[in-house]
Amino acid sequence: MTGLPDPTRSRAVLIGVRSYLFLADLPAVRNNVERLASLFTDPRVWGLPASHCVALHDPQSGQEVLDAVHEAAARAEDALVVYFAGHGLLSPNADLYLALPGSDPRRLYRSVDYDLLRHEIVDDFAADPCDFAQASARTTPRGPVCRPPSRRRTGAGPMPGRRLPVRRLPSPQRAP
Template sequence: MTAPRYPHGPSSRAVLIGASMFADGDLPSIPAVRNNLDALHRALTHPRHGLLAPEHCRVLPDPGDQRAVGAALDWAAREAGDMLLVYYAGHGLLDEDGRLYLALTGTDPARPGFTSVPLELVQRDLARAHANSRIMLLDCCFSGRAVAAMGGSHTVFAGQLDLTGTYTLTSTTSTAPSHAPPGARHTAFTSALLDALAQEKPLTLDGIYQHVDRELAGLGLPRP
């Protein structure tokens, strides 16, 4: 077996997107999302244990429209040479055809195609990026719908990154809700993800998945 390859920090970029507050009353707020963004940013940019310089990790808390998200993704796709990481936490919405949309602060759940970010756009930007590795982390309902498109399979398998250049890790399956326990500091998936990143020995991407899987299964929650 070959030794794991660690990303080159100076040529890597990350975009962290989180929607915690919503103008539409049909979309309940998710206060833990703000904490998710803060904690993940600290983990990725930690002076000793992190990978990225702070200026190489953009955080978008409660973006109001698609423009801010598109600008951040375009910046990361242009600048990332080694690793490109995109994270989203918030509400996942489906249209009548089963397409997944990432909700924003101003999203109208009755018109997701016009007021939220289509997952297809994020996938397209990731696919066009010249980064050696492209990683997407989705913490939202129905997020498993992204796995088939990015990884080429409905199942999780080791070596996904080697085969396709992409690695997609989602908080749940294509049909299940994601979980934000009331009063918890973080959503369930991101809490497990942060715990995986805090391990004394750095984990591979598959190791991170296995760690998150054990944590969520132990809580009786849908598998990532």
């Protein structure tokens, strides 16, 4: 189809969590992810090669999720789609976490920290952070940091002159 990213140079990671130990199950998620994968790989829709479309069903660890996104982001040259269907959790500081099957709202370390996922997408895919920031609810404290598309990341480490978002922890409260 014209106007769509080149499927041979693009990647997708579709993450679906339907079964939870401490949260309500979401039974429709599995069909949701499978249907989206079939649409992405359908030549009449996008034509993404099946090997370029990873579907993770009920991933057991944040490492499993982040590794899949890291790999796809490193290989994507045109478009990268990362899709998550499942529960989201908020920390007391309003940080977003993506819930996994063993996630517990009182133990957020059992979930995927959205900031880590965002880091994998922005830094490994080397997308223009301005484009990603428009689709994301979060930006750096001073707004999105832009770089020209010609300065794509090709090696390890941050881009020269690129600011990474800094999470500031609140000051401890002193008892009166």
